[in-house]
Amino acid sequence: MDIFFTLLFLPLIYYVIKRMRKNQSALWILLGVMSFFSLGYYVLPVFFKSESGLSNIGSFELSEVIFMSLLFFFFLIQGVRFGEYKFLNKRQKKLKLPNLDYWFFKNYKKLFYVSFILWLGYYFTNDLTVYNVEDLDSYYNKQSVYKGLLASLSNVFLAVMAVSLALVIKVNSKNRILMIICYVIVAFLLLGTAQRIFAITPIFFMVAALCIHNNYRLGIKIISLGIVFLLVISPFMVFLRQLSDVSDKKELFAASSSYAVDNVFESGFNSLMARADTYFVMTHLKNDFDNPFSHFNHVQYVSAIIVSFFPRIIINEKPQVLSDNGELSGEISVMAWNTVVKKGIGSLTTFGAITAYREGGWVWVILNGFLTGIAYAWFYVFFAKGGQIGKILFVSLFVTLAIKQVPPSLFYFIIFIKPTLQIAVVLFVIDKLLYRKKKYN
Numbered sequence: 001m002d003i004f005f006t007l008l009f010l011p012l013i014y015y016v017i018k019r020m021r022k023n024q025s026a027l028w029i030l031l032g033v034m035s036f037f038s039l040g041y042y043v044l045p046v047f048f049k050s051e052s053g054l055s056n057i058g059s060f061e062l063s064e065v066i067f068m069s070l071l072f073f074f075f076l077i078q079g080v081r082f083g084e085y086k087f088l089n090k091r092q093k094k095l096k097l098p099n100l101d102y103w104f105f106k107n108y109k110k111l112f113y114v115s116f117i118l119w120l121g122y123y124f125t126n127d128l129t130v131y132n133v134e135d136l137d138s139y140y141n142k143q144s145v146y147k148g149l150l151a152s153l154s155n156v157f158l159a160v161m162a163v164s165l166a167l168v169i170k171v172n173s174k175n176r177i178l179m180i181i182c183y184v185i186v187a188f189l190l191l192g193t194a195q196r197i198f199a200i201t202p203i204f205f206m207v208a209a210l211c212i213h214n215n216y217r218l219g220i221k222i223i224s225l226g227i228v229f230l231l232v233i234s235p236f237m238v239f240l241r242q243l244s245d246v247s248d249k250k251e252l253f254a255a256s257s258s259y260a261v262d263n264v265f266e267s268g269f270n271s272l273m274a275r276a277d278t279y280f281v282m283t284h285l286k287n288d289f290d291n292p293f294s295h296f297n298h299v300q301y302v303s304a305i306i307v308s309f310f311p312r313i314i315i316n317e318k319p320q321v322l323s324d325n326g327e328l329s330g331e332i333s334v335m336a337w338n339t340v341v342k343k344g345i346g347s348l349t350t351f352g353a354i355t356a357y358r359e360g361g362w363v364w365v366i367l368n369g370f371l372t373g374i375a376y377a378w379f380y381v382f383f384a385k386g387g388q389i390g391k392i393l394f395v396s397l398f399v400t401l402a403i404k405q406v407p408p409s410l411f412y413f414i415i416f417i418k419p420t421l422q423i424a425v426v427l428f429v430i431d432k433l434l435y436r437k438k439k440y441n
Helices: 002-023 026-047 059-088 098-125 136-142 145-171 176-191 196-212 216-245 249-261 264-289 298-307 332-340 352-384 388-396 398-404 410-440
Strands: none
Touching: 002 026, 002 059, 026 059, 026 196, 026 216, 026 264, 026 352, 026 398, 059 264, 059 352, 098 145, 098 176, 098 388, 098 410, 145 176, 145 196, 145 388, 176 196, 196 216, 196 388, 196 398, 264 332, 264 352, 298 410, 332 352, 352 388, 352 410, 388 398, 388 410, 398 410
16 A cells, blocks of 8 residues: 555646646746655655665555655645635735835845855854754854844845846846856855755755746756755765764765765665655654544644744743644654654654644644645745745745745744744835835935
């Protein structure tokens, strides 16, 4: 049955990719990118069980989590289609800020370089990863306001660069060469983080920026480039992370040089097979959630999400968001680490299906997937179909919503877009103030 359910993924993925090429909308580009990554997470590891380690999981247990993932993804696509019908064919409100949109369009070349400088400030003053941090709460409490602000806006800076570069390419401006060089510098610097998602972020931001400005042909070409790039760099990313943890650097480098150069394709394939940890984690978590003594605190879980929208000026002490006990240990990816690894501090890959199952069982997997799909459609129409500022905010979340979780559950989706919604509210107020200033002048 595990092979049967996996085979059912293929027509669904084919349908999404076909819609991506036919519809030429940034929404289906996002879903298309998600589908490509679904192949690596949900399909290939099952066909290569011995290489991925899934042969160690019972056939029935594996079939359950494959079916759960398939069910969630299928209803998410149905939710997107329903959301498109409701939002695209009617006068749905879009984020249009006339004064700020016009100001950006008049100054986007200058803003590219300002954002480039601010992003460099973020890169050289912040720890982009927290792998070696033992006390996360203490680490975040010690961060300065300046560092925290740069970190929270880093994706917006990169999105401004991507959108500005897309506009320059569209008008075939002579400034594009220097801007491309600056953008490549950002991509090169992110390779040093040894994080795959950071390394591919500039590529897929560029895809989103090109597509929302109707340059779909180039955008789709860059998607292919990004996927090949990811396969090639994956073993190098693993090597760099090992290099940061091992004291004898020379010994590790000597042992890894042939791994990274001579066998790059084999290493890339093995790295791809490591994505099977998704199913491995899901089976462990499902067994834990099915335990009759397991209890999920719905009130705590939902109230923490609601409270997270209030600024700390109003509510200073907040429970851990997306946690059923108010602490970090109650968040599902950290729970997965504690369930599977059982030592140290960390998190493991957890996506929307198992999160929805934890929240409300099989029925909620279906409803959650459908509602998340509607949320994707609304997000696309409100931001990407709006003005230039809306497009920038859409691009800033593209990687988070397409790749970080494949796909996220409804509540994770809400938390992912929450900072962007807050930024949109602030910009809306600024735009209205600019309008009043013009009116009275």
